[in-house]
Amino acid sequence: MxxxxxxxxxxxxxxxxxxxxxxxxxxxxxxxxxxxxxxxxxxxxxxxxxxxxxxxxxxxxxxxxxxxxxxxxxxxxxxxxxxxxxxxxxxxxxxxxxxxxxxxxxxxxxxxxxxxxxxxxxxxxxxxxxxxxxxxxxxxxxVKMGHRQRARTGKHNGKVPLGYRSVKIDERGRETRIVVIEEEAALVLNIFEQYAAGHGLKAIANDLNHRGHKTKTGKTFSTCAIRDILDNPMFVGKIRYNRYENWAERRRKGKSSEIILAEGHHPAIISEELWEKVQLLRHKKSVMPKKRFEGEYLLTGLIRCPECGAAMTASRTVNRAKDGTKIVRMYYSCGRFRSEGSSVCHANSVRKDEAEKIVMKRIRDAVMKPDILKKVTRSVNEHRLGRIKPLRDELAAVQARIDKLEMKKRKYLELYEMDEIDRSLFAERLNDLNRELDTELTRRSKLQLELRDDQAEPVSYELVRSLVGRFDALLSRSPFPQRKTLLHLIVKRITLDDRKRVGSVELAFNEETEKHFLSVAPSAESTAEGAFPLSGKAPRLTQNLTITI
The missing domain is CATH 3.40.50.1390 (Resolvase, N-terminal catalytic domain)
Structure with missing residues (x-):
């Protein structure tokens, strides 16, 4: 059969x-x-x-x-x-x-x-x-050909920047006109004037944020946002297109050599004279030597600011002693403070050497002291169990919304079949319900996946010991570039407590990192407390695993 x-x-x-x-x-x-x-x-x-x-x-x-x-x-x-x-x-x-x-x-x-x-x-x-x-x-x-042709004839493609909005001029919405938003245009003009007066990107962003201004997407201003405004020729009445090709896959690496620049149909916000002055300053500053920090920063982007949660980046101070000797101190400081200024966050600096020493010691202690690792393993399993109920509750709520939307669809269908609702109104309402339903169904799928991971068998002490031990062994014998790569692959985030000391180190292991970077099980010294000479095949990871030490 x-x-x-x-x-x-x-x-x-x-x-x-x-x-x-x-x-x-x-x-x-x-x-x-x-x-x-x-x-x-x-x-x-x-x-x-x-x-x-x-x-x-x-x-x-x-x-x-x-x-x-x-x-x-x-x-x-x-x-x-x-x-x-x-x-x-x-x-x-x-x-x-x-x-x-x-x-x-x-x-x-x-x-x-x-x-x-x-x-x-x-x-x-x-x-x-x-x-x-x-x-x-x-x-x-x-589609790209159509966009290029629009750009050549002075028509804008895509979203408009700060200072403008797009207005539909036909019923189908295919033809639009770009108009000026006066309040935003005044802000754009102020940005250009400040830069022309000698203010830097961070100083301008800091000033705008202190005054409570927001970007087109409602975020605080950063140095990148200011730079993009200063480099956009749309503000001087031109249309630029095709700077980057295949942006979704290649991002800024896809820089194009065939940039289209044409006179636009939209009104300019700044004068040609001010534009040229700013571009001259931009060019001068672009060829100036960048700051170079001595030293090797292992944890850039991994340490999180205790105030705003942003990634902390490399910084330093240079002072002179009484005898004239230069004293350089290296830190990790809040990236948002460095980019957006003091209205958004503060420096919250931590000494580079101290932070790196504590993080490496934390990993080593977890390997060498069984009591610490047993506590970590217990915490991992308790956290996973603790996540299940909220996820189940949310899944139940999502399912209830799905059932409600399905019931609404059935009611509208019944009304339509009984000729009690206009056809165009029925189609419009059905489309709205389908969009809401799609969102809820996608959310349900995501929750079901998360629950599936959390309901897997408890994580064993041997698996945690194997993963952390192999990670530590590779760190201890790798040169700086490989050590930094490993840390950025495995360490998810490092948090600081309210006294700006290392609070927790979150390690994230998955099948790919375990297979490609931790697959060879290094042996440890047999005399060390908690050491594990791994012979043969190490325990295999079959799920995503987050460990906090």
Whole structure:
């Protein structure tokens, strides 16, 4: 007798696809369920990512849950309506399918009519994936071409900066006009005038923050925000486009050599003369030598400010003794204070050498003293248990909101079927409800994933000892660059108490860091208290683990 095929259905639709092409999650699910029913396949799970783009795995909690369930052998096959529901990029699609195959799980697409259990199916997947990515890239290129043409004709693309707002001039909202917001424009003019008068980026940010001003997104001003305003030619009546290519993947590394600069249709906020003066100063300061701090700062960005929680960065003071000798003292100081000024936070400086010494000693003590490590292990397990009830309560609240929204949808459908509600009003309300429902369903998926991690078996003392011990052994024998890399990979954050002393060191281990950086188990001195000569294979980490010491 043939064994019943256990199938997991996966469906996804982005908000744009749903609005523009009318793609429906329910239609995908109904089609896949019916096909499984005809072929006597058992649907053991449905995984649905609603209103989420397929350009990456990040944020797709149902896909993440599906991949974990595949590792737990909960089904034999993953079934999708179209292959591009799984991933938009060919490399991501192949990676996902490879992960499924390693767990003996087949991948099948209904529309393309292939499955990966055959050689031809694998070949078809690769070809269709390449074609799908070509289609996506063609659409992206066409959109970029349109944006470039708009820029060449003096029209703005995307969000407008401080001082402006975009106003729709047609019913469909495709044509817009840029107008000046007088209050914000006065602020932009003040920023340019201050810089032209010789004030630095931090001094300007500090002044604006003290006066209670906010950026376009409602945040306090930083040196980066001031710099971006001073470098934006839109304020002098020009349109700049294509500074960076593929910003989502490459960020500032994708600097383009084909920048478009054209006269805009929008009004200028500052004069050409003031713009040129500021740009001259910007150029002069850009070629000035940057400050260079002597010494090796291990914990930059890891220590958190005890006042505002921002990352602390390298700083120093230089004084002279009575005999004229230069005395240099090195610290870690609040990054927000250094960037945004005293209205936002204070320096809260801690001595560099003292902080680094305490952190390294804290890690070593955890390895060498069993009582400390046992307490740490107990704390890890208690924390995980303590998280379960709040997560369950939140999950219950989310589920209640989902049920309420589903009930509302049914009521509106009943009213529509009874001709008691206008069609356009029904469509508008249904869209609103679907958006709210997508948000709640995504939140439910995320909570279910978090609960799954926290409900795993308790963490063992041997595992914690192995991880922290291998980490310490690598730190003790590595040169500075590797030591700093290891710390930034493993240390999640270092907190300070109210007296600016190291309070806790939070270590975050996961399968990737454990596999690639802590896989070789170093042996310890057998005479040391609590030492563990690890011979053979060290305990393997199968979940994300946070340890506070």
């Amino acid at each position: 043939n064994q019943t095929v256990r199938v997991a259905i996966y469906a996804r639709v982005s908000t744009e696809e749903q609005a523009e092409y009318g793609y429906s999650i329910d239609a995908q699910l109904d089609t896949l369920r019916e096909y499984c029913k005809v072929h006597n396949w058992e649907v053991v799970g449905e995984y649905v990512d609603r209103g989420i783009s397929g350009k990456s795995i990040e944020g797709r909690y149902e896909l993440q849950r599906l991949l974990r369930d595949a590792q737990d052998k909960m089904f034999d096959e993953v079934f999708v309506w179209k292959f591009n529901r799984m991933a938009r990029k060919n490399i991501d699609l192949l990676h996902i399918v490879d992960l499924l195959e390693k767990n003996n799980v087949a991948f099948r697409s209904l529309s393309e009519n292939f499955d990966t259990t055959t050689s031809m199916g694998k070949f078809a997947l690769q070809m269709m994936g390449a074609v799908g990515e070509l289609e996506r890239n063609t659409i992206v290129d066409n």
